[in-house]
Amino acid sequence: xxxxxILHDLKPFIVVIFLQFxxxxxxxxxxxxxxxxxxxxVFSVYRNGIAAALFIPFALVLERKTRPKxxxxxxxxxxxxxxxxxxxxxxxFYAGMRYTTATVTSALCNLLPALTFVLAWILRIESVNLxxxxxxxxxxxxxxxxxxxxxxxxxxxxVIGLPWTHASHATNASANPNDRPDPIRGALMISAxxxxxxxxxxxxxxxxxxxxxxMSLTAMICTLGSVIGTVVTFIMERxxxxxxxxxxxxxxxxYVYGGVISSGITYYLSGLIMSKKGxxxxxxxxxLSMVIVAVISSFIFAExxxxxxxxxxxxxxxxxxxxxxxxxxxQKSQDVLVLPQQQKTVTNSSTQDQKDDGSQAVxxxxxx
Numbered sequence: 411x412x413x414x415x416i417l418h419d420l421k422p423f424i425v426v427i428f429l430q431f432x433x434x435x436x437x438x439x440x441x442x443x444x445x446x447x448x449x450x451x452v453f454s455v456y457r458n459g460i461a462a463a464l465f466i467p468f469a470l471v472l473e474r475k476t477r478p479k480x481x482x483x484x485x486x487x488x489x490x491x492x493x494x495x496x497x498x499x500x501x502x503f504y505a506g507m508r509y510t511t512a513t514v515t516s517a518l519c520n521l522l523p524a525l526t527f528v529l530a531w532i533l534r535i536e537s538v539n540l541x542x543x544x545x546x547x548x549x550x551x552x553x554x555x556x557x558x559x560x561x562x563x564x565x566x567x568x569v570i571g572l573p574w575t576h577a578s579h580a581t582n583a584s585a586n587p588n589d590r591p592d593p594i595r596g597a598l599m600i601s602a603x604x605x606x607x608x609x610x611x612x613x614x615x616x617x618x619x620x621x622x623x624x625m626s627l628t629a630m631i632c633t634l635g636s637v638i639g640t641v642v643t644f645i646m647e648r649x650x651x652x653x654x655x656x657x658x659x660x661x662x663x664x665y666v667y668g669g670v671i672s673s674g675i676t677y678y679l680s681g682l683i684m685s686k687k688g689x690x691x692x693x694x695x696x697x698l699s700m701v702i703v704a705v706i707s708s709f710i711f712a713e714x715x716x717x718x719x720x721x722x723x724x725x726x727x728x729x730x731x732x733x734x735x736x737x738x739x740x741q742k743s744q745d746v747l748v749l750p751q752q753q754k755t756v757t758n759s760s761t762q763d764q765k766d767d768g769s770q771a772v773x774x775x776x777x778x
Contacts, residue, residue, distance in 0.1 A: 422683050422686065422687055422691070425679050425682075425683055426683060426691070426692060426695045427695060428679075429676055429679060429680065429692075429695075430695045430696065430699040430702070431699075431702065432671040432672065432675070432676060433516075433519075433672065433676070433696075433699045434516065434699045434702035434703045434706065435667065435671070436664075436667055436668055436671060436672045437512045437515060437516050437699070437703045438512060438703065438706055438707065438710060439660065439663055439664040439667050439668075440453070440504065440507060440512075440664050440668065441507060441511075441512040441515070441707075442660040442664065442710075443660050443661040443663070443664035443665075444504060444507055444508050445660075446659060446660050446661055448653075448661045448664070449643070449647060449650075449653040450500075450501055450504030450505050450507075450508070451501060451639065451642060451643035451646055451647055451653075452643055452647070452653045452654060453500070453504050453661075453664065453665065453668070454496060454497065454500040454501055454504065454635070454639045455636050455639040455640050455643055456656075456665040456668075456669065457496075457500070457664075457665055457668035457669045457672070457673055458496045458500075458632040458633075458635040458636040458639060458669065458673055459632070459636040459669065460665060460666055460668075460669025460670065460673075460674075461628070461632040461668075461669040461670065461673035461674035461677070462629055462632035462633040462636055463669075464669065464670060464674045465625055465628050465629040465632065465674050465678070466629045466633070468625050468629075469623070469625040469626040469628070469629045472625060473623045473625050473626050476623060477623045477626050478620070478621050478622065478623060480621075481620075483620070484617065484620055484621045487613060487616070487617045487620075487621075488617070488621075488627065488630050488631060488634060489634060490609075490613055491610055491613055491614060491617065491631045492630075492631050492632075492634035492635040492638055493635075493638065494606045494607070494609040494610040494613065495606060495607060495610035495631070495635070496631065496632065496634075496635025496636070496638070496639060496673070497635055497638050497639050497642060498602075498603070498606040499603045499604075499605075499606030499607045499610060500603070501603075501639075501642075502599050502600070502602040502603035502606065503515075503599070503600055503603035503604075503607075505599045506595070506596040506597065506598070506599025506600035506601075506602075506603060507596065507600065508596070509592040509593070509595050509596030509599070510592075510593050510596030510597065510600070511707065512703050512707045514562060514593065514596070514597070514719065515596075515600055515703075516699055516700040516703040516704070517559070517562050517700045517719070517722065517723050517726060518559055518562070518597060518600045518601060518604065519600070519604060519696055519699070519700070520555065520558075520559070520696045520700060520726045520727070520730055521555060521556065521559050521601060521604045521726075522604050522607055522608055522611075522693045522696060523555075523693040523696065523730055523733055523734070524551070524552040524555040524556065524729065524730065524733060525604055525605055525607075525608035526608040526611055526612060526689055526693060527548055527552055527733055527737075528552060528608075529608050529609065529612055530612055530689075533612065535612060535616075543736075543739075544735070544736035544737075544739035545736060546736075547732045547733070547735055547736035547739075548732070548733050548736035548737060550729075550732060551728075551729045551730065551731070551732025551733035551734075551735075551736065552729065552733060553729070554725060554728060554729030554732060555725075555726050555729030555730055555733070556729075557725060557729070558722045558723070558724070558725030558726035558727075558728070558729055559597070559601070559722065559726060560722075561718060561721055561722035561725055562718060562719055562721075562722025562723060562725075562726070564593075564594070564718075565717075565718035565721070565722065566716050566717075566718045566719075567716045567717030567718040567719075567721070568716065568717050569714050569715070569716050570714075570715040570716060570717065570720065611680075611684070611689040611692065611693065612689060614627075614677075614680070614681060614684065614689075615684050615685070615688070615689050618681055618684065618685050622685070624678050624681045624682060625678060627677075627681065628673075628674060628677040628678045628681070631677060632669075632673055632674065632677070680692050688737075696730070700723060700726075704719075704723075
C-alpha cells in the first residue's frame, strides 16, 4: 500500500478530528460570550450571517457550473435544515449553556450519535434486525449513552482536586444575574438542541443526494437560518436593541469563530464526509471534543472536575462506541452481501458479451 493510498484512507479521520478540535474551541469561546451577557438569539443570527457571507462568494464562483437546479422539494428541505440547526438547535444549545458548564455541555453533545440512530431507525433509514448482535449493541448502546448523560447531570460526587482549579471561579460566572446554575434545566435544553442537530444531520444526508452542491447548500442554510433567526430575535427580544451592538470582546470572537468554523466549515466538511461515511461516522468522534473541553475549561474557567462528571462521561463513551461497533458490523455484513451480487452481475455481463461476440462473428460479412 503506497503513501498516497494511506493518506486517502486517513483523510476522513483527519477531517473529523479537526472538526472536534474546532467544536471544543467553540464551546470555550461560546461559554465566555454567554457569560458576558450575549443574547443566545443574537448569537445564532450573527454566527449564521457570518457563515453565509463567507460561503456565498465561494458557492457562486466554484459551483456555478455544477450547481443542480433548485426544485420545490429541495427548497423545503433547505428551509427545514435552517430551522433544525441554526434556529432550534443553536438557540436551545446556547440557552442551556447558560445554566451549566462547558464540560457538561460538551459531554451532553455525545447524545447526538444515539439520537441520530433512534431517529434514523424510526424513519427506516437505519436497519435494525433484532435477531443479530450488532442491532442489540446499537439499541443497548443508545440506552447506556442516555444513562451516562443522566449520571453526569444528576450526580456530582466528590471533587477531584486539580492544582490549577483552585483559582477563583469568577470567570465562570455569568454577567446576567438571572443565569443561575441549574444543571437539570440546562441539560434538558441542550438535549433538545441535540434533537434538532440529529434531525439536521439526517436531513442533510438526504438532501445531499438530490442537491450535491455542498457550498451552495451551506450558504443557503446559513442565510435562511440568519433571516429566520432575526425574525425570532425581534419577537423574543422586542424593545431590547442593545443586544445587537458589537464590541471588540469575547462576544465578537465567538460570533466570528462560530460563523467561520462551527457553521460554515463544519457544515461543508461534514457534508463531504457524510456522503461517503454516513452521519454516524461524523458524530462518532464527539468524545474527543469532550476531553479537550474538560481540560481547557479546568484552566480557563477553573472548572472543578467531580466523580459524577467523570463517571458519566465514561459511561457515555462506552455507550457511544457500542452504537458505533454495531453500525460498523452492519456495514461489513452489507458489503459481504453486495459483493457476490456484483460478481454475479459481472459474470452475467461477460457471458452476454461473449454471446454477442459469437453472434456478430457468424452474422458478419465473412460468415460461411
